[in-house]
Amino acid sequence: MLLLTHPLTLINKHMNFNNIKLLIRRYFIKDGFNVIIGMTSIWLLIIIINSLKDQAVSAIDLDFYYTAMTMLLIIGGPILTSLMFFETSESSKGYQFAILPVSIADKLFSAWFISSILYGVLFALYYYFGLIIFEVLQNMGVNFKAISYSFMPNELIQVYFLGNAFCLMGASWFKKNPIVMNMVFSTIVSILFIGSLGIIFYFIKPFGMVSSTTDAGKTLSINDNITGFTISNSTDSMLLVALLTGFFMLVAFYKLKERNI
Amino acid sequence: MIEINNTSFYYKKTNPVISNVSLNLEQGHCYGLLGKNGEGKTSLLKLMCGGLNPISGNINVQQQPMANRNADSFRQITLVPEVVLLPPVTSKSYLKMNAPFYPNFSYTNFHTMLEQFHIPTTGNLSNFSQGQQKKTAIAFGLATKTPWLLLDEPTNGLDIPSKQQFQTILSEFFNADQGVIISTHQIQDIENLIDQVLILDNQKIVFNYSLEEIENKFLFETTNALKEDAVLYHEKQGMAFNTLQKNILKTPSTINLALLFNAAINPSINLNK
Numbered sequence: 433m434l435l436l437t438h439p440l441t442l443i444n445k446h447m448n449f450n451n452i453k454l455l456i457r458r459y460f461i462k463d464g465f466n467v468i469i470g471m472t473s474i475w476l477l478i479i480i481i482n483s484l485k486d487q488a489v490s491a492i493d494l495d496f497y498y499t500a501m502t503m504l505l506i507i508g509g510p511i512l513t514s515l516m517f518f519e520t521s522e523s524s525k526g527y528q529f530a531i532l533p534v535s536i537a538d539k540l541f542s543a544w545f546i547s548s549i550l551y552g553v554l555f556a557l558y559y560y561f562g563l564i565i566f567e568v569l570q571n572m573g574v575n576f577k578a579i580s581y582s583f584m585p586n587e588l589i590q591v592y593f594l595g596n597a598f599c600l601m602g603a604s605w606f607k608k609n610p611i612v613m614n615m616v617f618s619t620i621v622s623i624l625f626i627g628s629l630g631i632i633f634y635f636i637k638p639f640g641m642v643s644s645t646t647d648a649g650k651t652l653s654i655n656d657n658i659t660g661f662t663i664s665n666s667t668d669s670m671l672l673v674a675l676l677t678g679f680f681m682l683v684a685f686y687k688l689k690e691r692n693i
Numbered sequence: 694m695i696e697i698n699n700t701s702f703y704y705k706k707t708n709p710v711i712s713n714v715s716l717n718l719e720q721g722h723c724y725g726l727l728g729k730n731g732e733g734k735t736s737l738l739k740l741m742c743g744g745l746n747p748i749s750g751n752i753n754v755q756q757q758p759m760a761n762r763n764a765d766s767f768r769q770i771t772l773v774p775e776v777v778l779l780p781p782v783t784s785k786s787y788l789k790m791n792a793p794f795y796p797n798f799s800y801t802n803f804h805t806m807l808e809q810f811h812i813p814t815t816g817n818l819s820n821f822s823q824g825q826q827k828k829t830a831i832a833f834g835l836a837t838k839t840p841w842l843l844l845d846e847p848t849n850g851l852d853i854p855s856k857q858q859f860q861t862i863l864s865e866f867f868n869a870d871q872g873v874i875i876s877t878h879q880i881q882d883i884e885n886l887i888d889q890v891l892i893l894d895n896q897k898i899v900f901n902y903s904l905e906e907i908e909n910k911f912l913f914e915t916t917n918a919l920k921e922d923a924v925l926y927h928e929k930q931g932m933a934f935n936t937l938q939k940n941i942l943k944t945p946s947t948i949n950l951a952l953l954f955n956a957a958i959n960p961s962i963n964l965n966k
Contacts, residue, residue, distance in 0.1 A: 446763050451794070458790045462780050523744070524776040531742050533768035533794050689762055693744040 446535035455534060455542035456550075462519075467512065468554075474504060475558045479565060491575040497562060502588065505555050509592055513547035513599035514610040521607045523693040530693040540685055543603070548596045586666060590673045597680040604687040694719055695741060695841060695872070700750030702736055710736045712896035713750070720840060720872040722903075723863075725887035727880060727954050732893050734876040735775065738843045741874070742772040755840050768795070771839045775846040777830040779818035784829060787818055797838035806832035806862055810855065823850045831859065835866045844875045848882040856882055880950040890950070892957040900957040900964060904948060911964075912940040913949045925964070926956035 478500040483492060517539075520526030532539075570576055598621075602614035695718040702711040710733040718724060728734045739745040740752055743759035743766055752759045757766040779787065784807065792798045807814060810828040812821070818829060827850050834842055848856045863886055867873055874891075875883050890907065892900035902910070911925075919927060919934045926937040935949060937956050956962050 448764060451764060454793050461782060461786050461790045522778070523739070523774055524778045525780075527744065527772055527774050527777075528791055530744055531767050531770070531772055532791070533764045535763040538764070690746060692746060693739060 447537045447541060448535065451534040451538040452542045452545070455532075455538060456546055459542070459546050467551075471504075471508070471554060471558065474508070475501075475562065478504070479562055483569070491577045492566065492569065493577045494566065495577070497566070501555075501559050501562065504558075505552070505588070505592055506595060508555070509547060509551050510595045510599040510614065511611055512551055513543070513596045514603050514614045516543035516547055516600065516603045517688065517691070518603070518610055520691065520693055521610075527693055530691075536685060536689045540600070540604070540681065540688055544596070544600055544681070547600065548593060552592065586670075590669060593677055594673050594680075597677040597684075601680040601684040601687065604684040604691065607691070694753075694755065696753045697741070698750050698752070700740060700747045700752060702733075702740055702745060702747050709896050711740065711747075714896075714898055715750075716891075716898055716901065718872060718874070721869050722872055722889045723867065723887045724872070724874045724889045724891055725880075725883050725950075726874055726876040726891045726893060727878065727950075728876075728893035729958065730878060733896060734878075734893055735845050737893060738772060738845050738874065738876055741841075742770045742843055743767060744772065769839060770841040770843065771795075771834045771837045772843045773827075773830045773834040773845065773847060775849055776823070777826045779821070779826045779829060781817050781819040783816065784812070784814055784818060787829070787833070791833065792836075795837040795839065799836045799838055802838075802866055803832050803836035806835060806866065809862055810858055824852060824855060827851065828855065828859075831862070835862070838868070838871070840870070841872045841874070844873065846877055846879075847875060848877065848879055860886055880954060884950055890953070892954060894958040900953075907948055907953065908940075908945065909943060910940055911946075911948075911953070912938040912942075912944055913946045913952060914938060926952065926959060926962055928952060928955065 478497060482494075482497045482500070519529045523530070566576070595618075598618060599614050602617055603610050606613035606617075695716070697714055697716040697718075700711060700714050701709065703709045714737070726734050726737065736745060740747055741754065741759070743752075743762050746760060754766065755769040757769055759766050759770075780790075782790065788800065788803065792800065792803075804814070807829065810825075810832060812825055812828055812832070818826060821829065827847070831844065831847060834844070848859060851859060860882075863873070873886075875887065877883055887904070889903045890900060891898055914936050915930070915933050916936055917933050919936065921927075924934075924936045924938050927934045929935075935952050937949075937952055940946070953964075957964055
């Protein structure tokens, strides 16, 4: 309990919402334009490819749009998160940010808010704007294929937040090449995690503690289909995600506190 | 006040940079931190501003432990590093990005300094020359009005007129309630600015005296006839000798910082006796 309350007390003591607001504003002045330009370009590319690729069959396949946009959320978010503290990789560039009169908790929270919440909101805007465009096209007489994509917002949001928290930990940890290092690190951790789960379930399955049924129609989520077992219900998986997110944020806090310029 | 207590630091365990340094620095002074290349001047400055965590010991600035790395500790001190690479924004945006974090930031001072340094107020900062970027960073550092300002090799990369402008600007905008530490190996650039000399050698502060103390303690003389027994240190210059002697008769003389520095880092001479 002490292990948990101590950092929480520290975070509470050192968090200042005015500083967080200023840090978010700082990020927008420095990188906001580039992020929006980058995201708009990718989104436009997805829309164009989606609209052109099925011209031969005269029907637009929205599955591609859903899949590509999901990738933009699940991959784009962590990439942005990985770069949140990249400024401090060189002291000549990052000294100003490193010694700004704000706390580590302020820096961490603002980075999380930008890369998880604001990026998520921006993504949602693009996503629904794309759907509006397709709706207009449909009204103009363009045909659409029946949608087979199973959109699982709960699982998607959980994976997104968990992935972002993990990458924020990596962003605090790795000064050089944070994107590559996060990819390598996440691959290793995933293999270890899935391997450990597999071993655990292999041993506890005979005792009837887990169900081995799989739902064929269900979209891939980190908890079930990978291992082939339904290990939890939605509340449990949310709790697991929340706990892991908290753990990653805690590690990120201490790594950022230790970080030298 | 900056209190450095038994502080040590290394990047690699086998190669210590700072070993067990203890030092107290008072506001209202302009300290010249002198040392050879690679002696750890930059590391010491980064330790003071909380950019580096000491391996052992602790550093307090205005009674704020820098190890906390919180808003209160960072509000006490600003650093301008030797090499400055500013982001691709205008100076106006740069101010919007960073100035609001400093409660006493003086926008007027910043603009006046930019004007004196002849820095354009429009254009992308990252497209400026290294000297211009450095001058912008110096102006920003001075305008923050933090109790302490650390300048790492501030005159490196500046042209001759800019070096003179730097001296003028620092004298003009340095307040008596502030403290400035200038790290350099170009002694002549800061001779007129500093009132306290710190010399870092072999991972330690080997010399820490005010100019007044130096004047009282040492006599700097150029002579043709060297009386070796009275001289603590000497260097030959042409046919004459620049000498450093004990100032027994309290004779006023002009301080030769280069000579003093060479004497202080000479292992066979102890100037602290």
